[in-house]
Amino acid sequence: MSKIKSQVLKDIRDNGIKPTSKFYFVTRNYFFRLLFIVSVVVGAISFAAILQEMIIGSQFYKGTNLFEAPTLFVQSIPFFWLLLLAIFTGSAWFNYKRTDEGERRDNGMIVLASILFSLLFGLLIFRIGLSEDLDIMMKTHLPAYRLTAEQRLERSANYLERKDLNEQAKKALLQRERLRTLCLNYGHQNCFGNNSNSSAEVKENLE
Amino acid sequence: MSSYIEEHIHLSDEEIMERLADMPDLYALIIDRYTDKLSRYITRISCMRADELEDILQEVFVKAYEKSASFNTSLSFNSWIYRVCHNITINYWKKNKRYDEGISFDVDTKGFIEQVTADNSTVETIMRDADARLVQDALMTIRTKYRSILVLRFFEEQDYQEISDVLKIPPGTVATHIHRAKKALAKEVRLLEQKHNT
Known part of the structure; x- marks a missing residue:
């Protein structure tokens, strides 16, 4: 018996080494597949939220010129959701690479496929209105999130530098008022600042 | 047994x-x-x-x-x-990275050179008359991923699918990796020749 063979067999015998159960490897494979799916779904939600925010922001586009529109477009991008989409695309790649079928796949193709799935599924979420529900829920329950959304709208309105509020800005502010009302109806007292004048101010401008 | x-x-x-x-x-x-x-x-x-x-x-x-x-x-x-x-x-x-100069390959390096240069004129020019010892030194100096793929292809005589399975790279990129590895090897041989001649 060769030296290596006798040493290996002795090692296996003396240390009681047994093959790891197949169940472990099968479970591990399914676990990473599941994480991949979860990552794609979160990516889809992020994309749907981006679409939702940009639809709100797009109200300022009407009547803008070619120079204003790109700046408004960039200002309306919710970078939080974009970052989340990027992170979960990376997570999808990481998890898929650890599956049996993914380990030999091209990295670029995996990233592209996960982005594509997220975009398609995100579009579906947006179309059925779930992104709007998510948007309202987050603006209702997360003051910091609501604040950043408001700041985005205000930046766009300020950029246009219209002394009189144009129709688009009015619509945006109307939505803000609608959200504030919803927020108060849920029993939150500090929505959009607990300032009863804010509602009056908006109404005055809308008249 | x-x-x-x-x-x-x-x-x-x-x-x-x-x-x-x-x-x-x-x-x-x-x-x-x-x-x-x-x-x-x-x-x-x-x-x-x-x-x-x-x-x-x-x-x-x-x-x-x-x-x-x-x-x-x-x-x-x-x-x-x-x-x-x-x-x-x-x-x-x-x-434990180090290269022990006392160790040499137990194979025909000339045969390896012939195979590596068979289909690439740039590499052939550089390596045609290269000293076998220089090629071995160059092989141990290039990046591990290049060395591995050259060894698998030209010493272990594995095909592209097998190399893809061993190194966990897409089958379509094996040829590209081999090409890059050959170029890296040729470049290293040239550097070592210049160093040797000075």
């Missing part, structure tokens, strides 16, 4: 792996079949000393035994065990 093992000597590697849970003694056949092959592979990609080589080889076979249930039947067993060996060797090499 026991008669029990002799009875099963006709089994393929894949069949032995399927029976390993119930008949662990059959693993001796796997060790017999792959000791020499893996020793040569380990030496070629890392130039280990004899004592280190034994340690690595032992670890490879023990690890392969432990992970035998993970053997994916869509791969050939040959590719699978080379992959286990490759990963363990590279990890060891990274931790």
